[in-house]
Amino acid sequence: MESHRVGQDDGGRLSQSPILFLGTEHRHYSRVLEMLNARASSYRVQWCQSLSLGLDVLARRRFAAVLWDSRLAEDGLVDSLRMVVTQVDAPVIVLLEDDAHATVQHCLMAGAQDVLSWREMTPDLLHRTLDRACGRYAALRDRRFREGIDSLTGISDRESFYEHVAQAIRRAERDGLSLGVIYLNIDDFRRVNQSLGFRAGDQLIRMVAGRLRDTLRGCDAVARMGGDEFALLVDNANELYNVIEVMRKLRRAFSKPFLLGQRSVTVRLSMGAAVWPTSGQSVDELLRHAQTAMHEAKLDEGAGFRFFSDTANQEVQYRLELEADFRQALRGNKLVLYYQPQVDLESGDIVGMEALIRWPHPEHGLLFPGDFLELAERSGMIVPMGYWVLQRALQDMQHIREAGFGDLHCAINLSFRQFQDPKFIETTIRLLLASEVPTHCIEFELTESAMMTDRQHTRQCMEQLADVGVRFALDDFGTGYSSLNYLRKLPVSTIKVDRSFVEAVPEDEDDCALVRSMIDMAHSLRLHVVAEGVERPAQREVLRRWGCDYGQGYLFSRAVPLDELLEQLASAQQATGTDSGHG
Known part of the structure; x- marks a missing residue:
């Protein structure tokens, strides 16, 4: 033989x-x-x-x-x-x-x-x-x-998953959080059994379970509910977007085919989601509603996933469409920069401005950062958007200088995700040096949380940019948990007192004492101070008496397009009768 x-x-x-x-x-x-x-x-x-x-x-x-x-x-x-x-x-x-x-x-x-x-x-x-x-x-x-483990796949079985979700609901009730349950099914699984045999079907089930387990975060539970159906727990899902991201991540992971022996098999998933507490109060309700949404997704060919409730589905659709529109707007150069002046509180001169991104959406009107920055962060578009902002701000600064207002600085916000880009330093320095704007006229603003993320790497990036002349400002000062000892070691030249502290000045004694101590402390560290959210003359006067260097807020100007900023600078220059760069 x-x-x-x-x-x-x-x-x-x-x-x-x-x-x-x-x-x-x-x-x-x-x-x-x-x-x-x-x-x-x-x-x-x-x-x-x-x-x-x-x-x-x-x-x-x-x-x-x-x-x-x-x-x-x-x-x-x-x-x-x-x-x-x-x-x-x-x-x-x-x-x-x-x-x-x-x-x-x-x-x-x-x-x-x-x-x-x-x-x-x-x-x-x-x-x-x-x-x-x-x-x-x-x-x-x-x-x-x-132990409640599915014998075929090695992941949790139905009973064990019930207990996982029940425990998650108890934690969510205690901590005031939310959670999501995703129910998913393998499309056309019967075809695999019929064409390749039941052993191949079992093998595919094991492989699907393994890919689900490998794709999900450590805090998420995955279970086989029977046959070709699985369920996932998205714990600590404070926002609907978290659940969407998990399902989109799974769709990307399952775009890669499986190898069954010598055959390549592509698997498509239909997924339905229910979020506690809005889509169900109990484990049974959540699973039943998630399964219902899964069947709706299967009937709606090409949908991929659905949420239980029309409201949730409408919100999901809005977010997905907005993300697609934003990607197109970024690629098509459809975003714009507005500028909010920063004013010397002693002299009243405009000394600089902060660049603020806006999105003129064809259907929703002018959108502010709060409407789209989160989706930019989550989708990874925050990095190319950051480069676009820097490049556009440098171009606008060149126009401002050519108009005779050369001694102004421009503050530009940075996201901590930009520091995670391997080419961040190289690209940023290239853009800076390709411009005719002096690097000392550019000030990057970072929040305390951004500075505290991966401290050593952040510090190295800041020092490299400081070496070419760029300045740094600490944004929203007082709202984070950074160590003053650590901040002393960073190349920061300015702190910006958050508007939440300024809004109650001068009426609230506690906030007055806090803001005054921030100003004194910053000056002791030889740092400049910008107060955000200055809207009333009384606020300006008190901040000036306390020695605050600069102010920014509606008292001086809202954020305006470049042409309006140039008009403001020209008017200020005529009013003072000067031809200096301060306007």
Whole structure:
């Protein structure tokens, strides 16, 4: 007999305990066969000499164990082993040519049930290892059943998921948070069973469960609810957008096909979501409503996911359309910058301005940063948007200088996500040096939280930009939790007192004492102070007496387009009868 023919054992007989040997050479198969035949054994061996063919056989037939010769690895030892372990419902024993401790550990961590060395393997050792591996695997399946783990996939089962959600609801009630439940189904799964067989269907279910588990955050629970249906818990989902992002992340993850043996299978998911407490108060309600939304998504071909409730679906649709519109606006140069002057409180001169982005939406009118910055952050468009703002601000600053107002600075907001861009420093310096605007006229504003994110990297970036002349301002000062000792080490020249502290000045004594102490402290550190939200003459006067350097707010001007800013500068210059750069 040709023992490498798939579907036969050593005597052409069916076996009670079939073993699949995955190896490249007949002599290795013969050695395994001889060792098993050396003792009266219930194990019978089949041989596959390619990994893809072996996976195809595993999809169609159940085996008691898999003996895998590590020399068969096609994509590296660990990656190939992980692929085998993920797709087989049986213990995998690795046969190593190299029995180095590190290699053994890597195999065990990748999911091998045991590891044997070709050099040390004997008939008794092989039999004992197979018996032990099969026994341990059977015990593992029993324990999973008792612990609420789905025996096919290794993830939570229905009952365990119920308890996960119940606990999450109790936490959400206590902490005033929200949570989401996503119910999903594999589209056209019946087609896989009909065309490739039920073993292949089980294999695909295991692979889908593995990809779900790998894609989700550590705090999210995933469970198999039965058949080809799964459920996910999105814990701490304070905003609807968090649940949307999870479903979009899953859609991206499942765009990559699965390899079932020698066949490539693309899986599409239909997903429905329900959010506690608006879409259901109990576990049963949440799951039922999420399942209802999933069926609606399946009926609405191409939708991919739906929320339970028309209101939620309308909001989701609005957010998705707004994100698509924003991407198009950014690419099409449809955004604009407005400028809000910063005024010297002693002289009344305009000394600079803050660049503020606006979006003239064709349907929704002029949108402010609060309407679209969150979607820009979450979608990653905040980074190219930041470069666009810098480039446009530099162009506008050049126009301002050409109009005769050269001694002004421009404050530009930075997001902490921009610091995470590997090309942030290189691109920013290139844009700065390509402009004719002196770098000392540019001031980057960062919030306390941005400065405290990845401190060492942030500090290095700030120092590199400071080396070319850029200045930095600490925005919304007093609202974060930064250490003054840490701030002293950063190249910051200005702090901006948040409007929440300024609005009650001079009426509220506590806020007055707090703002005055901020000004004194900043001056002791040789920093300039800008007060935000100055709207009344009384506020300006008190801040001036306390020594606050600059003010910004509606008392002086709202944020205006470039042409209006130039008019303000020209009017101020005529009123003072000067031709200086301050206006």
